[in-house]
Amino acid sequence: MSSVPYPVQNLVVSEDPLSLDRIRGILTRLEDTIIFSLIERAQFAHNPKAYRRGEFKELRDIGFEGSWLEWFLKETETFHAKARRYTSPDEYPFTDIKELPPPILKPIPHPPILYPNSINVNKSILSFYVQHIVPRITRQATLLLSAIKRARGISGDDEFEDDGNYGSAAFVDLEVLQAISKRVHYGKFVSESKFRDDPAAFIPHIQSRNREALANLITKPAVEEKLLQRLRKKANTYAINFSPEGEPLNDSATRKIDVDGVVELYQDYIIPLTKEVEVDYLLVRLDGMSQEEIDALASKKQNGHS
Numbered sequence: 001m002s003s004v005p006y007p008v009q010n011l012v013v014s015e016d017p018l019s020l021d022r023i024r025g026i027l028t029r030l031e032d033t034i035i036f037s038l039i040e041r042a043q044f045a046h047n048p049k050a051y052r053r054g055e056f057k058e059l060r061d062i063g064f065e066g067s068w069l070e071w072f073l074k075e076t077e078t079f080h081a082k083a084r085r086y087t088s089p090d091e092y093p094f095t096d097i098k099e100l101p102p103p104i105l106k107p108i109p110h111p112p113i114l115y116p117n118s119i120n121v122n123k124s125i126l127s128f129y130v131q132h133i134v135p136r137i138t139r140q141a142t143l144l145l146s147a148i149k150r151a152r153g154i155s156g157d158d159e160f161e162d163d164g165n166y167g168s169a170a171f172v173d174l175e176v177l178q179a180i181s182k183r184v185h186y187g188k189f190v191s192e193s194k195f196r197d198d199p200a201a202f203i204p205h206i207q208s209r210n211r212e213a214l215a216n217l218i219t220k221p222a223v224e225e226k227l228l229q230r231l232r233k234k235a236n237t238y239a240i241n242f243s244p245e246g247e248p249l250n251d252s253a254t255r256k257i258d259v260d261g262v263v264e265l266y267q268d269y270i271i272p273l274t275k276e277v278e279v280d281y282l283l284v285r286l287d288g289m290s291q292e293e294i295d296a297l298a299s300k301k302q303n304g305h306s
């Protein structure tokens, strides 16, 4: 296991970018980013209006028919594209790349680590985030807001509308979405590492398009179980609130985030989607290769990525 607390995320300087230990270390570090950004989003109410397409006249008036969040994503990712964010093999935009401008800087000369592919599952991530994650993690703030509104004589659907923090909430939505996207698409590096470690194990199932066999090869139940145990401990700890005197409040009702919700997010969505990306990547891993090149790969000794 690497001696540094967290591996270098920089793909250019890392000594072995495909070490599975190093990749797993980056996935572990992304757990912190995802938990803390969920804690930040949980401070605001659901604000369902921000996720409904065509809801804002101000956006329709400038010719944008999507939701507030989709507009926030497009505007932010337009700048990030100019800053060459999406020339990196571990960054994927939610906005259609064809709608984004080219970078103004030359791309960083990343070593060719991943096999050419166009896998981008951000549409799924955005849909699940809006439909399931936001309502779940903002439940406490939403119920508190509705009680305050009822006390002011506001009742019915208006109780549950929003706290008006569209910009602040969308800014944090982006942080959560970008962290989940990075985490899920890191499945490509995991897959490349496992493939290089034992090409012969994967090649027959890639050629027969056997998704189930490939999924069984990449699945490591012990790693997943350890992750979920660690995640629950982290979420429980990071969610602790403190008294004004700085004493930890051990009452679970004062936690800053729904801990079960964080664990279920990984168990029911992030891990399964990461594995789908791993299999999707393997299925294109031999594209364009001649049978001779494939046979040479199949006969290669394991190269020590374990």
Ligand SMILES: C=C(O[C@@H]1C=C(C(=O)O)C=C[C@H]1O)C(=O)O
Pocket: 024, 187, 190, 218, 219, 220, 221, 223, 224, 227, 270, 271, 272, 274, 275, 278
């Ligand atoms: C990411 C890996 O591949 C799979 C996916 C995992 C995940 O998404 O957390 C964990 C273990 C494997 O089932 C890995 O082997 O580390």
